[in-house]
Amino acid sequence: xxxxxxxxxxxxxxxxxxxxxxxxxxxxxxxxxxxxxxxxxxxxxxxxxxxxxxxxxxxxxxxxxxxxxxxxxxxxxxxxxxxxxxxxxxxxxxxxxxxxxxxxxxxxxxxxxxxxxxxxxxxxxxxxxxxxxxxxxxxxxxxxxxxxxxxxxxxxxxxxxxxxxxxxxxxxxxxxxxxxxxxxxxxxxxxxxxxxxxxxxxxxxxxxxxxxxxxxxxxxxxxxxxxxxxxxxxxxxxxxxxxxxxxxxxxxxxxxxxxxxxxxxxxxxxxxxxxxxxx
Numbered sequence: 001x002x003x004x005x006x007x008x009x010x011x012x013x014x015x016x017x018x019x020x021x022x023x024x025x026x027x028x029x030x031x032x033x034x035x036x037x038x039x040x041x042x043x044x045x046x047x048x049x050x051x052x053x054x055x056x057x058x059x060x061x062x063x064x065x066x067x068x069x070x071x072x073x074x075x076x077x078x079x080x081x082x083x084x085x086x087x088x089x090x091x092x093x094x095x096x097x098x099x100x101x102x103x104x105x106x107x108x109x110x111x112x113x114x115x116x117x118x119x120x121x122x123x124x125x126x127x128x129x130x131x132x133x134x135x136x137x138x139x140x141x142x143x144x145x146x147x148x149x150x151x152x153x154x155x156x157x158x159x160x161x162x163x164x165x166x167x168x169x170x171x172x173x174x175x176x177x178x179x180x181x182x183x184x185x186x187x188x189x190x191x192x193x194x195x196x197x198x199x200x201x202x203x204x205x206x207x208x209x210x211x212x213x214x215x216x217x218x219x220x221x222x223x224x225x226x227x228x229x230x231x232x233x234x235x236x237x238x239x240x241x242x243x244x245x246x247x248x249x250x251x252x253x254x255x256x257x258x259x260x261x262x263x264x265x266x267x268x269x270x271x272x273x274x275x276x277x278x279x
Contacts, residue, residue: 061097066108073110077210084203115213130156135213146174155202163202165193172225177212180227
Protein backbone atom coordinates (compact mmCIF):
# COMPACT_ATOMS: atom_id res chain seq x y z
CA UNK A 1 0.00 0.00 0.00
CA UNK A 2 2.83 2.42 0.85
CA UNK A 3 4.52 1.86 -2.53
CA UNK A 4 1.25 2.49 -4.38
CA UNK A 5 0.65 5.62 -2.32
CA UNK A 6 4.09 7.01 -3.25
CA UNK A 7 3.48 6.38 -6.95
CA UNK A 8 0.10 8.10 -6.80
CA UNK A 9 1.62 11.05 -4.96
CA UNK A 10 4.38 11.47 -7.57
CA UNK A 11 1.90 11.43 -10.44
CA UNK A 12 -0.38 13.97 -8.79
CA UNK A 13 2.56 16.26 -7.96
CA UNK A 14 3.75 16.18 -11.57
CA UNK A 15 0.27 17.05 -12.85
CA UNK A 16 -0.05 19.95 -10.41
CA UNK A 17 3.33 21.41 -11.40
CA UNK A 18 2.41 21.33 -15.09
CA UNK A 19 -1.06 22.72 -14.32
CA UNK A 20 -2.76 19.94 -16.28
CA UNK A 21 -6.49 19.28 -15.59
CA UNK A 22 -7.04 15.69 -14.61
CA UNK A 23 -9.62 13.33 -13.18
CA UNK A 24 -8.50 10.36 -11.10
CA UNK A 25 -10.40 7.09 -10.73
CA UNK A 26 -9.21 4.95 -7.86
CA UNK A 27 -10.21 1.28 -8.17
CA UNK A 28 -9.45 -1.86 -6.22
CA UNK A 29 -9.89 -5.60 -6.64
CA UNK A 30 -11.53 -5.96 -3.21
CA UNK A 31 -12.63 -3.70 -0.34
CA UNK A 32 -10.04 -2.97 2.31
CA UNK A 33 -12.61 -3.58 5.05
CA UNK A 34 -15.56 -5.95 5.18
CA UNK A 35 -18.57 -4.53 7.00
CA UNK A 36 -20.29 -6.75 9.48
CA UNK A 37 -23.68 -7.99 8.30
CA UNK A 38 -26.30 -6.64 10.71
CA UNK A 39 -29.34 -7.48 8.60
CA UNK A 40 -30.22 -10.31 10.96
CA UNK A 41 -30.45 -8.07 14.05
CA UNK A 42 -31.65 -4.81 12.55
CA UNK A 43 -35.46 -4.52 12.32
CA UNK A 44 -35.22 -2.70 8.99
CA UNK A 45 -32.56 -2.22 6.36
CA UNK A 46 -29.66 -0.01 7.39
CA UNK A 47 -28.91 2.69 4.83
CA UNK A 48 -29.21 2.12 1.10
CA UNK A 49 -28.91 -1.45 -0.09
CA UNK A 50 -27.93 -1.42 -3.75
CA UNK A 51 -27.80 -5.21 -3.97
CA UNK A 52 -30.91 -5.82 -1.92
CA UNK A 53 -32.51 -9.19 -2.47
CA UNK A 54 -35.77 -8.98 -4.44
CA UNK A 55 -38.95 -9.44 -2.48
CA UNK A 56 -40.35 -12.89 -3.21
CA UNK A 57 -43.66 -12.92 -5.04
CA UNK A 58 -46.68 -13.96 -3.00
CA UNK A 59 -47.57 -17.61 -3.34
CA UNK A 60 -50.50 -18.27 -5.66
CA UNK A 61 -53.38 -20.40 -4.50
CA UNK A 62 -53.78 -23.79 -6.16
CA UNK A 63 -56.60 -24.36 -8.65
CA UNK A 64 -59.95 -25.87 -7.81
CA UNK A 65 -59.99 -29.53 -8.82
CA UNK A 66 -62.60 -32.20 -9.28
CA UNK A 67 -62.56 -34.76 -7.85
CA UNK A 68 -60.74 -33.57 -4.77
CA UNK A 69 -59.05 -36.94 -4.32
CA UNK A 70 -57.42 -39.17 -6.88
CA UNK A 71 -56.68 -38.13 -10.44
CA UNK A 72 -58.17 -34.69 -11.26
CA UNK A 73 -60.55 -34.38 -14.18
CA UNK A 74 -61.38 -30.65 -14.06
CA UNK A 75 -59.15 -27.72 -13.10
CA UNK A 76 -60.29 -24.14 -12.55
CA UNK A 77 -58.24 -21.13 -11.46
CA UNK A 78 -58.76 -17.37 -11.38
CA UNK A 79 -56.94 -14.46 -9.83
CA UNK A 80 -60.29 -12.92 -8.96
CA UNK A 81 -63.79 -14.40 -9.04
CA UNK A 82 -66.53 -11.91 -8.23
CA UNK A 83 -70.28 -11.74 -8.79
CA UNK A 84 -72.57 -8.74 -8.97
CA UNK A 85 -76.19 -8.51 -7.88
CA UNK A 86 -77.76 -5.13 -8.40
CA UNK A 87 -75.03 -2.76 -7.24
CA UNK A 88 -73.38 -5.10 -4.72
CA UNK A 89 -70.13 -6.86 -5.56
CA UNK A 90 -69.19 -10.07 -3.76
CA UNK A 91 -65.64 -11.42 -3.96
CA UNK A 92 -65.81 -15.21 -4.06
CA UNK A 93 -62.04 -15.67 -4.41
CA UNK A 94 -61.30 -16.43 -0.70
CA UNK A 95 -64.17 -18.94 -0.59
CA UNK A 96 -63.06 -20.63 -3.83
CA UNK A 97 -59.27 -20.85 -3.67
CA UNK A 98 -56.65 -21.24 -0.98
CA UNK A 99 -56.37 -23.01 2.34
CA UNK A 100 -59.52 -21.36 3.75
CA UNK A 101 -61.73 -22.20 0.76
CA UNK A 102 -65.22 -23.37 1.73
CA UNK A 103 -66.67 -24.06 -1.72
CA UNK A 104 -68.33 -27.45 -2.30
CA UNK A 105 -67.61 -29.21 -5.61
CA UNK A 106 -69.21 -32.55 -4.77
CA UNK A 107 -72.07 -31.88 -7.20
CA UNK A 108 -69.74 -31.80 -10.21
CA UNK A 109 -69.68 -34.52 -12.86
CA UNK A 110 -67.36 -35.63 -15.65
CA UNK A 111 -67.44 -37.83 -18.73
CA UNK A 112 -65.34 -38.03 -21.88
CA UNK A 113 -67.60 -35.58 -23.76
CA UNK A 114 -69.45 -33.67 -21.01
CA UNK A 115 -68.10 -32.04 -17.84
CA UNK A 116 -69.78 -29.88 -15.22
CA UNK A 117 -67.96 -28.02 -12.48
CA UNK A 118 -70.49 -27.13 -9.79
CA UNK A 119 -69.36 -24.62 -7.16
CA UNK A 120 -71.72 -24.34 -4.18
CA UNK A 121 -71.39 -21.42 -1.76
CA UNK A 122 -73.24 -21.53 1.56
CA UNK A 123 -73.89 -17.81 1.96
CA UNK A 124 -73.69 -15.14 -0.72
CA UNK A 125 -75.72 -12.04 0.11
CA UNK A 126 -77.82 -14.00 2.56
CA UNK A 127 -78.63 -17.08 0.46
CA UNK A 128 -76.81 -20.09 -1.03
CA UNK A 129 -75.36 -19.63 -4.52
CA UNK A 130 -74.45 -22.29 -7.09
CA UNK A 131 -72.15 -21.54 -10.04
CA UNK A 132 -72.08 -24.21 -12.76
CA UNK A 133 -69.54 -24.35 -15.58
CA UNK A 134 -70.93 -26.64 -18.30
CA UNK A 135 -68.25 -27.86 -20.73
CA UNK A 136 -68.58 -30.14 -23.75
CA UNK A 137 -66.07 -31.86 -26.01
CA UNK A 138 -66.64 -32.58 -29.71
CA UNK A 139 -64.51 -33.87 -32.54
CA UNK A 140 -64.33 -31.79 -35.73
CA UNK A 141 -63.33 -33.77 -38.83
CA UNK A 142 -61.96 -30.69 -40.63
CA UNK A 143 -59.29 -30.00 -38.00
CA UNK A 144 -58.94 -33.68 -37.12
CA UNK A 145 -58.94 -33.07 -33.37
CA UNK A 146 -61.25 -32.74 -30.38
CA UNK A 147 -62.24 -29.30 -29.11
CA UNK A 148 -63.79 -28.40 -25.78
CA UNK A 149 -66.16 -25.50 -25.21
CA UNK A 150 -67.65 -23.79 -22.20
CA UNK A 151 -71.21 -23.86 -23.48
CA UNK A 152 -72.77 -21.94 -20.60
CA UNK A 153 -72.27 -20.59 -17.09
CA UNK A 154 -75.18 -20.67 -14.64
CA UNK A 155 -75.69 -18.79 -11.39
CA UNK A 156 -78.59 -20.11 -9.35
CA UNK A 157 -80.15 -19.39 -5.96
CA UNK A 158 -83.10 -20.95 -4.21
CA UNK A 159 -85.29 -17.86 -4.36
CA UNK A 160 -84.93 -16.99 -8.07
CA UNK A 161 -84.61 -18.60 -11.47
CA UNK A 162 -81.03 -19.26 -12.59
CA UNK A 163 -79.12 -16.69 -14.60
CA UNK A 164 -77.62 -18.34 -17.68
CA UNK A 165 -74.71 -16.92 -19.68
CA UNK A 166 -73.65 -18.09 -23.11
CA UNK A 167 -69.88 -18.63 -23.21
CA UNK A 168 -69.47 -20.20 -26.64
CA UNK A 169 -66.33 -18.18 -27.39
CA UNK A 170 -64.52 -20.05 -24.62
CA UNK A 171 -63.08 -22.86 -26.74
CA UNK A 172 -59.74 -24.62 -27.14
CA UNK A 173 -58.36 -28.01 -28.20
CA UNK A 174 -59.35 -30.68 -25.71
CA UNK A 175 -55.75 -31.42 -24.77
CA UNK A 176 -55.15 -27.71 -24.00
CA UNK A 177 -56.38 -25.45 -21.26
CA UNK A 178 -58.13 -22.15 -21.92
CA UNK A 179 -56.85 -18.88 -20.45
CA UNK A 180 -57.94 -15.26 -20.66
CA UNK A 181 -57.19 -12.02 -18.86
CA UNK A 182 -60.91 -11.28 -18.35
CA UNK A 183 -64.08 -13.30 -18.72
CA UNK A 184 -67.05 -11.21 -17.73
CA UNK A 185 -70.62 -10.30 -18.49
CA UNK A 186 -69.81 -6.60 -18.17
CA UNK A 187 -69.16 -4.54 -21.32
CA UNK A 188 -66.13 -2.87 -19.77
CA UNK A 189 -64.31 -6.22 -19.61
CA UNK A 190 -65.11 -7.56 -23.05
CA UNK A 191 -68.54 -9.06 -22.31
CA UNK A 192 -67.43 -12.59 -23.13
CA UNK A 193 -70.43 -13.95 -21.20
CA UNK A 194 -73.71 -13.18 -22.96
CA UNK A 195 -76.84 -13.46 -20.78
CA UNK A 196 -79.85 -15.32 -22.17
CA UNK A 197 -82.27 -12.81 -20.66
CA UNK A 198 -82.14 -9.09 -21.48
CA UNK A 199 -81.95 -8.06 -17.80
CA UNK A 200 -79.96 -10.64 -15.83
CA UNK A 201 -80.10 -10.56 -12.06
CA UNK A 202 -76.41 -11.46 -11.70
CA UNK A 203 -73.13 -10.29 -13.20
CA UNK A 204 -69.83 -12.17 -13.32
CA UNK A 205 -66.19 -11.07 -13.40
CA UNK A 206 -63.33 -13.55 -13.76
CA UNK A 207 -59.84 -12.07 -13.90
CA UNK A 208 -56.84 -14.03 -15.21
CA UNK A 209 -58.95 -17.15 -15.52
CA UNK A 210 -57.75 -20.59 -16.64
CA UNK A 211 -59.98 -23.60 -17.20
CA UNK A 212 -59.51 -27.18 -18.37
CA UNK A 213 -62.19 -29.85 -18.40
CA UNK A 214 -60.63 -32.67 -20.42
CA UNK A 215 -57.27 -34.45 -20.68
CA UNK A 216 -55.97 -32.98 -17.44
CA UNK A 217 -52.38 -34.20 -17.00
CA UNK A 218 -52.35 -33.82 -13.21
CA UNK A 219 -52.40 -30.97 -10.76
CA UNK A 220 -51.08 -28.57 -13.41
CA UNK A 221 -52.77 -27.16 -16.48
CA UNK A 222 -51.80 -28.20 -19.96
CA UNK A 223 -50.47 -25.74 -22.53
CA UNK A 224 -52.79 -22.72 -22.51
CA UNK A 225 -54.77 -21.53 -25.52
CA UNK A 226 -55.05 -17.79 -24.89
CA UNK A 227 -58.15 -15.83 -25.81
CA UNK A 228 -56.12 -12.94 -27.24
CA UNK A 229 -56.29 -12.84 -31.02
CA UNK A 230 -53.27 -12.67 -33.28
CA UNK A 231 -54.26 -9.18 -34.52
CA UNK A 232 -55.37 -6.64 -31.94
CA UNK A 233 -57.62 -3.70 -32.95
CA UNK A 234 -54.62 -1.37 -32.84
CA UNK A 235 -52.72 -3.66 -35.18
CA UNK A 236 -55.56 -3.63 -37.70
CA UNK A 237 -55.78 0.18 -37.51
CA UNK A 238 -52.06 0.50 -38.13
CA UNK A 239 -52.14 -1.91 -41.08
CA UNK A 240 -55.13 -0.19 -42.71
CA UNK A 241 -53.55 3.24 -42.26
CA UNK A 242 -50.27 2.02 -43.76
CA UNK A 243 -52.11 0.46 -46.74
CA UNK A 244 -54.04 3.69 -47.32
CA UNK A 245 -50.88 5.80 -47.28
CA UNK A 246 -49.13 3.32 -49.57
CA UNK A 247 -52.05 3.48 -52.04
CA UNK A 248 -51.93 7.31 -52.04
CA UNK A 249 -48.18 7.23 -52.60
CA UNK A 250 -48.53 4.71 -55.44
CA UNK A 251 -51.21 6.81 -57.16
CA UNK A 252 -49.13 9.98 -56.87
CA UNK A 253 -46.03 8.22 -58.18
CA UNK A 254 -48.00 6.80 -61.11
CA UNK A 255 -49.30 10.28 -61.99
CA UNK A 256 -45.79 11.74 -61.84
CA UNK A 257 -44.40 9.02 -64.09
CA UNK A 258 -47.23 9.61 -66.56
CA UNK A 259 -46.40 13.28 -67.14
CA UNK A 260 -45.23 14.05 -70.75
CA UNK A 261 -43.30 17.16 -71.71
CA UNK A 262 -43.58 18.94 -75.06
CA UNK A 263 -41.21 17.58 -77.70
CA UNK A 264 -41.85 20.38 -80.24
CA UNK A 265 -41.53 24.11 -79.66
CA UNK A 266 -42.68 27.08 -81.73
CA UNK A 267 -39.93 29.10 -83.44
CA UNK A 268 -40.91 32.80 -83.60
CA UNK A 269 -38.80 33.27 -86.77
CA UNK A 270 -40.23 30.27 -88.57
CA UNK A 271 -43.58 28.98 -89.55
CA UNK A 272 -46.20 28.32 -86.91
CA UNK A 273 -46.39 24.74 -85.71
CA UNK A 274 -49.79 23.16 -86.15
CA UNK A 275 -50.54 20.61 -83.47
CA UNK A 276 -53.30 18.13 -84.35
CA UNK A 277 -56.14 17.85 -81.89
CA UNK A 278 -55.64 14.11 -81.61
CA UNK A 279 -52.24 14.41 -79.94
